[in-house]
Amino acid sequence: MAKKLDLFINGKFIESKTKDWLEVLDPSTQEVLCDVPLTTKEEINLGVESAKNAFDWRDTPPPEKSGDDALSRTSQEKSRGDSKILSKENGKTFEDAKGDVWKSIEIEQAANILHY
Numbered sequence: 001m002a003k004k005l006d007l008f009i010n011g012k013f014i015e016s017k018t019k020d021w022l023e024v025l026d027p028s029t030q031e032v033l034c035d036v037p038l039t040t041k042e043e044i045n046l047g048v049e050s051a052k053n054a055f056d057w058r059d060t061p062p063p064e065k066s067g068d069d070a071l072s073r074t075s076q077e078k079s080r081g082d083s084k085i086l087s088k089e090n091g092k093t094f095e096d097a098k099g100d101v102w103k104s105i106e107i108e109q110a111a112n113i114l115h116y
């Protein structure tokens with residue numbers, strides 16, 4: 001039996017109240033990686049509200065944002081894990097997935113430069 005994933009809302013993992021689950025497959029092997037909840041409307045609303053409250057970045061004035069590349073550093077630190085996930089979910093080789101992740105980081109960096 002595949003692992004059932006919890007929801008991550010408001011900084012903590014919570015068990016979904018749904019009765020409906022979706023299997024996530026590795027496209028290259030068709031192996032079931034995990035089951036994810038098809039969340040209830042209330043859980044979706046709770047997640048959206050939590051996300052809105054979590055991102056105070058949008059309220060940061062542009063001059064402060066331009067001098068802070070914390071978002072880029074965080075992306076680079078997470079790139080290995082993101083590459084593993086992308087590889088499994090899309091059936092890509094790890095190296096191919098790593099290239100895609102780095103390309104997205106470069107696009108993010110370029111967008112930040114152009115934005116300010």
